[in-house]
Amino acid sequence: MATIRLPTATGTFETLTIPEPTLWRTARAGQALPRLALSAGHVVADPMADISPMRGEIAIDFERTQAFRDHLWDLGLGVAEAMDTAQRGMGLDWEAAKILIGNTVASAKRRSGAVVFSGVGTEQLDPAGASLDDVVRAYHEQLGFVQGLGGRVILMASRALARAARTPTDYAAVYRRVLAEADQPVVLHWLGEMFDPALAGYWGSRAVPEAMDACLAMMEENASRIDGIKISLLDKDYEIALRRRLPLRIKMYTGDDFNYPEMIAGDEVGHSHALLGIFDPIAPAASAALAALGTEGEGAFRNILDPTVPLSRELFRAPTQFYKTGVVFLAYLNGHQDHFVMLGAQQGARSILHLARVFRHAAEIGLFRDPELAAARMRTVLALHGVA
Template sequence: MAKLILPKSDRTLYSYEAKNYTPFDIPQDKPFESRTAFSAAHVVADPLSPADPTLNAQIDWDKTMEYRHYLWSLGLSVAEAMDTAQRGMGLSWDGAKELISRSIKEAKTVGGNIASGVGTDHLEPTPSVTLDDVEKAYEEQVSFVEGEGGKIILMASRALAACATGPEDYQRVYNKILQNVKEPVILHWLGDMFDPALKGYWGHTDIDQAMEVCLQIIKDNESKVDGIKISLLDAQKEIDMRRLLPNSVRMYTGDDFNYPELIKGDDQGYSHALLGIFDAIAPAAAAAMHAIDADNWKTYDALLEKTVPLSRHIFEAPTFSYKTGVVFMAYLNGHQDHFRMIGGKEGARSIVHLSDLFVMADEAGLLRDPDLATIRMKWTLELAGIEQEGR
């Protein structure tokens, strides 16, 4: 296998050869029993579209749907049109509607589980926005997803964060929306490390105070809440909140730093999963869920522990640029033929970052065809001006 010349952060170069792939043991047609595991799924850009790639990037629908079928084939559920799909960061509500509609239809063909993001991203978070505007925006998106026969993940709202004056405004909006949904939803608390516009969500910058508000909303609407996904990258805060949830409400971890321990749980409970990193580590994640069902914690630990360095690297600050690493993994693994993203976000990470990602993916055994991955990494390096051996 060819060796690569990779860069370090100090600008020195070194030689590396990928060699660590081992197949994952994933039983076919056997659903997970102990945990629900959603993978937030990325979208594949259409590189041949003549449209402006930063202002009006187009989606390759065939490849995008193909990747969702791949996730379902592993037993994973799909969290559609979330921030991993660049929702609000390149993917507009109009694009999200088509994505949601297509994915729900595809899910029905294979019995795949899917839930879709509902937010207010078609409403500009300007100073003139009112709470009535936010409620109407949420209602419009809820109506669309329910009309498509889909389940809802109620996403955090930039517009609400911009116009709310305190916790009571969040309670007003969420109480109204939740009381009118047809089926229980998954709430989504996204920390400001993922989206700076959501700072102070629930009316407080203090996490404990914000949690109290969120918990009260859940308790007031318990029959309409399936669970809550929190993405705060703070394992203890998630555990604290998990222990305070009503018995009927699930915790879905969105912690891409500490997911193995949170999914594993303790003697007082555990978290289900709704994770962006499961897009990038899908086969390892699926094998780990089956290991839980088999009560094989040694295998579970071995599978997921070696993915953590990769995940923490992909989600390093600025965390919202993690989508670049997720898409790069799909490119390396042959799920798409190019490394182009909507909004031009393939340029959001450095060549050093991508090189380190390649090594960590190999060390985690996640490069399913090391020869192909090496060739594609070589092309990426050469585009960055790093000459490779055997040119």
């Protein structure tokens, strides 16, 4: 049985015996599940590229990146492409996102039952000088690209809009013009400032209840063009409140990486579907839990998914926008890629103590497919930090 010595916050070490992998009974590719489940997938950087990542230069291993999407589809999950988990706006620019989206949409068409929604935003704009008309044009450019591929759309929150808009009316006008060009209902994306500080005050108010009112008014006006909304505020009460007020036939997609089992299970009034970054590292557990929800009920679902929450809370702890480091770290430990290198050198965004805690939580739930490999790679990461 694999063991490893891990550093602790007190400056000491403790020996961890890594459990054998949990053998989850996962869903199959294309299997109908009781909730729609989209996993926001990470990207695999190319570690051999001769670039300067701190200057914004990027290189992506598109083959290994696509292989991870295949892994998600094999488990019956859908893919949310070119989203925050893929370092959109934190390393992944629009030109690279176009390649990524094109690859994934094309691959989905070759697989029976493969689902992919792709992020549409405005990051080709400089937020400092953008007008509302500029924001609309930028959204239209990206929307046209994805729809031109035959793809489905997640309409991402816009940093440029957050800066240019002054009132809820400004938001309503922009979304009305953008949604008018949607050829299929889109998923809206309300990302809180804990994920992106530049989105503070989205919908025209820093007070969430007022922002919620503005968002709901916009959705009611454009309901026929909206499939659902993802809310990522890490507050279950806000999500439940919004879910209970949604216009008829508009879905809630939870983005609450702290409370997702409860949100997906739902209550006597309704439930949330899923569009989650945590479904990248815990994809097998998520797949098995959703399959169990359909065949065995909520108890079996919660028995599988609840134990993953401590890992998710560690990954998404403040400053939350750096959660991607832990996601890629786990992909490296679990053999989905051969290195721990990220776009923008974001592998350095978290401490070695954080990574050690992530390792412990992942081990406790049996997430490591090959404990010996995970231990060997963790030792490499420790050594690179001067920890022996």
